[in-house]
């Protein structure tokens with residue numbers, strides 16, 4: 416028989432992402448509307464182990480949908496990777512009468528959710544990461560805002576780059592995944608896009624491309640480099656030496672993780688937060704919510720973690736073509 420859920424906890428874990436607050440708000444208000452109590456757990460699994468747990472009411476989440484970051488805070492917690500830490504976390508949930516937890520984070524956070532579920536606490540994960548690198552879903556909370564932030568910044572760099580007839584290398588976030596770079600590559604009309612999944616580390620190809628474009632009369636050359644490849648500053652030095660064209664590197668960094676979420680991030684995060692509570696009330700546990708083929712859906716965490724996601728070949732080809 417499905418465990419009866421009377422109190423739901425919510426936490427954010429791993430890297431923060433714009434739209435996490437919209438998800439928290441939706442979890443809190445949906446749960447209250449369904450007659451449940453809600454506890455906010457601060458600073459991810461670390462806050463759970465430290466018992467940083469607060470009661471949440473409808474007003475606790477007023478005026479947060481438009482705010483970046485996460486009002487609950489987030490953290491990385493090594494202790495939670497141990498069986499002892501996980502059991503301690505589940506015991507703390509029982510002590511605070513938390514029957515189920517909505518975990519908003521990435522793959523690592525789902526492993527923590529899986530561990531809690533094994534220890535008797537119902538868990539539902541929501542995909543919260545700007546990197547879009549969660550295989551079971553076409554959408555992750557924060558990606559839309561981050562990619563728009565990066566796109567706007569790159570437009571600005573492009574203006575000055577054209578004025579000075581320079582080459583610009585702009586590094587965007589994505590330690591293992593090149594989705595932000597791919598999207599900006601197309602959205603900003605970049606001349607070169609370097610993705611961790613695709614780059615062959617052949618700088619000569621880029622150099623040849625820059626020289627050929629300059630001969631055609633192009634005044635700028637924008638290279639979008641993903642964080643996973645990195646080394647933008649030294650790359651700029653080598654390219655300048657090889658081409659004789661002034662080359663500058665700009666690393667966009669953490670600005671991409673902040674800021675007010677876009678309408679899409681507010682909307683999808685809100686639906687996902689509500690959906691998480693509703694499937695938990697149906698007795699589901701150890702699940703992660705995704706958006707696939709135009710629908711919100713959910714997957715077993717283990718199978719979600721075993722799925723693979725690759726850069727779409729056609730999208731990559733178009734990015735290079737344009």
Ligand code: ADP
Nearest residue numbers: 429430491492495496520521522523524526527
């Ligand atoms: P993300 O959730 O964005 O992928 P991390 O990989 O840093 O970010 O994971 C966030 C947190 O999830 C970690 O700090 C840790 O507390 C927890 N976590 C990660 N991996 C595991 C694991 N294998 N078992 C239990 N908890 C984990």
Ligand code: F6P
Nearest residue numbers: 430431544545546588589590642
């Ligand atoms: O949120 C995802 C991400 O931005 C990655 O692109 C990046 O590698 C990582 O987080 C860096 O996060 P932190 O410095 O907080 O560990």
